[in-house]
C-alpha cells in the first residue's frame with residue numbers, strides 16, 4: 001500500500017517536472033497533432049484559439065500533477081482541469097463540434113506526451129500512468145460534451161414550447177390556441193394557464209384549442225385539456241377542441257377518455273364556423289349582382 | 290436497429306419520456322406498423338413510462354424489435370424498483386388513481402396493445418411488458 005502510494009507520488013512529480021521543463025516543445029507538437037488530425041474543424045475554430053486553449057490546459061495539468069495524485073481525478077486538486085474541460089466541451093458542443101472532434105483535444109496529446117516521456121527516459125510505469133490519465137480525461141471530456149448537449153436540447157425544447165403556444169384572437173369574442181409540439185406535465189400546465197389568462201384578457205366567449213400539432217394525446221394531456229375546458233366554462237367561455245386526427249380519436253377511445261361533454265371538430269375551419277354560428281354571425285360569399 | 294435487437298433507455302425525467310416516445314415511434318415506423326398502430330403503441334408507452342417515472346420513482350424501458358418468423362412487432366418492457374402495486378386488479382380498473390390522474394393509464398395501455406403482462410411486487414417494484422404486432 002505504502003509502496004504504491006510512493007510510486008504514484010513519484011510518477012506524478014516526474015510528470016509535473018517533465019511538463020514544466022518541456023512545455024514549449026510539447027505544446028508545439030501537440031498543436032501540430034491537433035492541426036493534422038482528420039477531426040480538425042478549421043471552419044469552427046481558429047488556430048490562435050486552439051493554441052490558447054492548449055497552453056492553458058498544459059499549465060493546469062502541470063499544476064494538478066504536482067499534487068502527487070494521478071489516479072483520482074475527482075479530488076479537489078484536479079478541479080481546475082475538470083472545470084476547464086467542462087467549459088471546453090460545453091463551448092465546442094455549442095459551436096457544433098461532434099463528440100469525437102471534441103475529445104480529440106485530449107486524445108491527440110497522447111502521442112506527443114508518450115514520446116516526450118520516453119525521450120526523457122521515464123520508466124514504462126510512468127508512461128503507462130500518463131496514458132491512463134489522459135484516457136480518463138478524454139472520457140471526462142466526452143461526458144461533459146454529452147451533458148451539455150442534453151442541456152442544450154432540453155432548453156431548445158423549452159423554447160420551442162414557449163414559441164409555439166400563442167393565443168390568437170380570431171374574431172371578436174373568439175380566441176384560438178394552436179398547440180404545437182410535445183405536451184407533458186409542466187409544459188401543458190403553462191400552456192393551459194396562458195390560455196385561461198388570455199380568455200380573461202380578451203373577454204372571449206369561445207376558445208378553440210387546436211391539437212393538430214400535438215403528436216401524442218395521452219391521459220395526462222387529456223386531463224389537462226378537460227381541466228382547461230372546465231375552467232374556461234367557469235369563466236363564461238365555451239371551448240371547442242379541434243384537430244383531433246383519426247388515429248388520435250381512436251387512441252383516445254381505447255384509453256377510455258370521455259370527451260362526451262366537450263365540443264370537438266375535425267379541423268380549425270369547422271371549429272371557427274361553429275364558433276361564428278354560436279355567436280349568431282354568418283360568413284358568406286357576397287352575392288354577385 | 291436490426292430485427293431482434295434491443296435498446297434500453299432511462300426513465301427518470303420528463304425529457305426521458307419525450308425521448309422514449311420518439312424512440313418508440315421510430316422503431317414502430319421501422320417495423321412497418323400503421324399510423325394508427327404507431328399512435329396506439331406510443332400512447333401506451335407514454336402512459337407506462339410516466340407511471341414508471343412517477344409511481345416507480347424512475348426506472349428504465351427496454352425497446353425490442355421482435356420477429357419470430359411469422360410476425361413482426363415491437364415489445365416494450367418497463368421496469369422500476371419502486372413501491373410496487375399492492376392490488377394490480379384494482380390498479381387496472383378504469384378511474385382508479387392514487388395520484389390524482391384520470392386512472393386510465395394502465396387499463397388504457399392494456400386496451401391499446403396486443404399483449405400486456407404486469408408483474409408487480411410491493412416493496413420490490415413493477416415490470417410491465419407490452420407488445421404490438423403488425424397484422
Ligand SMILES: Nc1ncnc2c1ncn2[C@@H]1O[C@H](COP(=O)(O)OP(=O)(O)OP(=O)(O)O)[C@@H](O)[C@H]1O
Nearest residue numbers: 219340344345380386387390391392393394395415
Ligand atoms: N410503476 C408503478 N409503481 C407503483 N404504482 C403504480 C405504478 N403504475 C401504476 N401504479 C398505481 O396504479 C394506479 C393506476 O395507474 P394508472 O396509470 O391507471 O392511473 P394514473 O397514473 O393514476 O392516472 P393516469 O394514468 O390516467 O394519468 C396509480 O395511481 C398508482 O397508484
Ligand SMILES: [Mg+2]
Nearest residue numbers: 336340394395
Ligand atoms: Mg398513469
